Amino acid sequence: MNPVAQHTAGPLAATCLDLPAGSPGGSVELFLDLYTGDQPLVPARAFMLGPSTPRHRLPTGLDLLTVAGKCLEGPAFGRYVAALRKALAVAIDPAQIGVLHLQHLAFGATPALIRALPSHPRIALVHGTDLIFAEAHRDQLQVLRESARAADAIVVPTGAMADHLLKLAPQLDRRKISHIPWGIPDHLLTDPPTRPARAASSHLRLLYAGRLTAEKGVEALVKSLSRVPSIELSIAAPRAQFHALAPLLQRAGVKARYLGWLRRPQLWRAFTEHDALVMPSTTLEAMGLVALEAQACGLPVLYQPVPGLSETLAASGVATDFRHSAALARDLDRLRTSSGLLSALRQAGYANAARYPLSATARSLTDLGRQLA
Known part of the structure; x- marks a missing residue:
């Protein structure tokens, strides 16, 4: 047994x-x-x-x-x-x-x-x-x-x-x-997927993973990203919800790569292929399990500091304001240009996920x- x-x-x-x-x-x-x-x-x-x-x-x-x-x-x-x-x-x-x-x-x-x-x-x-x-x-x-x-x-x-x-x-x-x-599953903490080596790049690869319902804050994310240069956005979400989001992406001029609605092992691999997970939730999150799974896979998290997420992530992630493009651009630029910051966030994320x-x-x-x- x-x-x-x-x-x-x-x-x-x-x-x-x-x-x-x-x-x-x-x-x-x-x-x-x-x-x-x-x-x-x-x-x-x-x-x-x-x-x-x-x-x-x-x-x-x-x-x-x-x-x-x-x-x-x-x-x-x-x-x-x-x-x-x-x-x-x-x-x-x-x-x-x-x-x-x-x-x-x-x-x-x-x-x-x-x-x-x-x-x-x-x-x-x-x-x-x-x-x-x-x-x-x-x-x-x-x-x-x-x-x-x-x-x-x-x-x-x-x-x-x-x-x-x-x-x-x-x-x-x-x-x-x-x-x-x-x-989150114990085996993800003890045996996470390997992060492939990545050549230096001026672009920051962002991932959104989850439902695209109103309280998840994706509309604010898209509007703010429309003014932020040098980012690549991927979205893993239910297909019908992504199609419903497509007109907003087009109006905002934001190109998003659709990954599909991924099964857990596929999502964990996707975590290793990006630079940060974005969580723009507008109201509250019970716990933010997708953020913890991302951290267990070595993916830093940018999050709106709503109740639940603030408690679960605290300083192990980067709290930002997805509703204000200038604030988001500043934090993304810091991730892209501050030497060692992404690596430090990865280590803080591993330690935080291990608590759960x-x-x-x-x-x-x-x-x-x-x-x-």
Whole structure:
């Protein structure tokens, strides 16, 4: 048996992420890293929704729920939760389950799982999009507050997430909140991909990796880069989202190389072929896992100092202001011209990423589950 899996073996969790299998995003990657595979770090019955593309290859240990009607508000949301609850109740033997891991405080899977298994202890994991959507949708704010009350423990990856949650749910008993940082795969820390040697160049190779939704700040990035010389931009993102961005790139006169929506090993190799990762997020990041994976691969990170990222990266990256072209140009010029700066940032990044092994996340979640079970 895998020594990590053996060390962290605890009560069998039931957990559900109500996104289609194959969806992009750090929350999905973390979910799959923790709960699926031949020897999952956290033993679980793990569920997602049936994929929009049936050809998608499923990881071992992931089950799919065929439930339509995913939505956010109104009577249709209630019907969706009821259908999810019914599907989970059919799929899960309550006698086998020791603890519920509620992914997100909002959305449909958390109330559905609570209703399907009403007598089991509950650990809620706050990811970030639940807070953003609760701010924007009244029904989701209600779900968040009800889920927070119903949880026996609430796990946040950063102190900034706890602060944000308490603003949305001020009546929450803060003693329920546990700070457990998310992590990145241990093998990426111990055996990162090799960085190929690069000839001296006056151009700085920038990489954006992730979804292109509004809160990720890509519009500000593109507008500011339009005034910055001597950069090459690559984008790894879902194809439809990149196509939607194309008119803005054209208007701004920014040439971007599209890499596709890369699988993790491909993304890790892409990290080694660039000079800096850009993270222009506008609101908050739960943890910034893509930044930590980049640092583990020796790629320095430029980031907007929003809650979550400021805590995770601090001085191991370069905080800049993507909304102001002059500030961004100054920081990029410093990276290009300051002797030894990129090398120093690579070393600081390696050290920072090493603080966040996924096995430590799994151990802490399992220990918490044992205390509640």
